[in-house]
Amino acid sequence: xxxxxxxxxxxxxxAWLGKANPAVSQAHLDPDTDIIESRILxxxxxxxxxxxxxxxxxxxxxxEELDPATLRTLNSIYCNFFESQx
Amino acid sequence: xxxxxxxxxxxxxxxxxxxxxxxxxAYSNPHVRFDWPDKPSPDRFAMSESLLAMGxxxxxxxxxxxxxxxxxxxxxxxxxxxxxxxxxxxMEGLAxxxxxxxxxxVSRYLQHFLHEENxxxxxxxxxxxxxxxxxxxxxxxxxxxxxxxxxxxxxFFARVLIFENVAHYYNRQLAxxxxxxxxxxxxxRYHAEDEVRHIAFxxxxxxxxxxxxxxxxxxxxRDRIRGYLAAYVQTVxxxxxxxxxxxxxxxxETTRGEILETAHWQDLAAKSTRGVTACLRAIGVVEQ
Numbered sequence: 349x350x351x352x353x354x355x356x357x358x359x360x361x362x363a364w365l366g367k368a369n370p371a372v373s374q375a376h377l378d379p380d381t382d383i384i385e386s387r388i389l390x391x392x393x394x395x396x397x398x399x400x401x402x403x404x405x406x407x408x409x410x411x412e413e414l415d416p417a418t419l420r421t422l423n424s425i426y427c428n429f430f431e432s433q434x
Numbered sequence: 435x436x437x438x439x440x441x442x443x444x445x446x447x448x449x450x451x452x453x454x455x456x457x458x459x460a461y462s463n464p465h466v467r468f469d470w471p472d473k474p475s476p477d478r479f480a481m482s483e484s485l486l487a488m489g490x491x492x493x494x495x496x497x498x499x500x501x502x503x504x505x506x507x508x509x510x511x512x513x514x515x516x517x518x519x520x521x522x523x524x525m526e527g528l529a530x531x532x533x534x535x536x537x538x539x540v541s542r543y544l545q546h547f548l549h550e551e552n553x554x555x556x557x558x559x560x561x562x563x564x565x566x567x568x569x570x571x572x573x574x575x576x577x578x579x580x581x582x583x584x585x586x587x588x589x590f591f592a593r594v595l596i597f598e599n600v601a602h603y604y605n606r607q608l609a610x611x612x613x614x615x616x617x618x619x620x621x622x623r624y625h626a627e628d629e630v631r632h633i634a635f636x637x638x639x640x641x642x643x644x645x646x647x648x649x650x651x652x653x654x655x656r657d658r659i660r661g662y663l664a665a666y667v668q669t670v671x672x673x674x675x676x677x678x679x680x681x682x683x684x685x686x687e688t689t690r691g692e693i694l695e696t697a698h699w700q701d702l703a704a705k706s707t708r709g710v711t712a713c714l715r716a717i718g719v720v721e722q
Contacts, residue, residue, distance in 0.1 A: 394574060395573055395673065
């Protein structure tokens, strides 16, 4: 079942990032924290992360949607992949 | 500072010169080398059953022969798609490093390396598009990052070495499987023949760079680089289990995650990385 409720999506994203990067406490990860600059999301985790986003959103993410800017914060991820469908 | 300066070892020079001669001797035209039938063989698999990522999944046992044949075709298409994506990154990296500060004998070999990778890509793409109906995408985003002196070149060639070693395991198994569809077997044999040289060069070059640069990096940075390469090995392995293959077959979204948990998959992952682990250990990148 695709998720679109903002808090539910953010909760699942925080849980995934927390599991992928146990060194960083994700429980209160601010939705505007730059997860790329702060290396919470590493380059080698991107493919798995995108596959997780697809499962969560219940749709395939197109190549043209994929840009570092769209993945930079929890808010940008929510806006780009869950709030507005292409 | 680039890791690819003119001060490479005599051993690397010897290897580059020897491989250049071998590449010239092995030159072949990929556009006439294979016979391309209109349709894939209906009674032969395109991927060995023992190499199917789904091999240990209960759903495989419920499939009939036709479904398993289709799965094998899509897994072969994924394997070639992975190689297209890997070789695209490799070609970009090789092209940008040609005739910079490199010794001419290295550049001369890279020219053959580049040509051979381009030739492979054209063969893989034809297989994927003619028989698999698609080239599977690689959902990747490149993130900007900072590197230590020499690190970017080192990581580039170390990634290539890892990627090619894992693919080579599959190539060799598939090339030797007499039950396989002849065209699929021949393409893998062709790839394996060239990859032997590429891996030999990569092993020598990565070893040379590690010898020259590891001592200039801090212990903490060496550990970080080791950790990155270990994670890269896992990334490559997991790319062999492509959710799009199982979606194309109409299987549940959970299939990929379940495959990654099977003993069959974990055994396959261990076998396909044995070579590269030994190689990185011999170089000193992986500690004894």
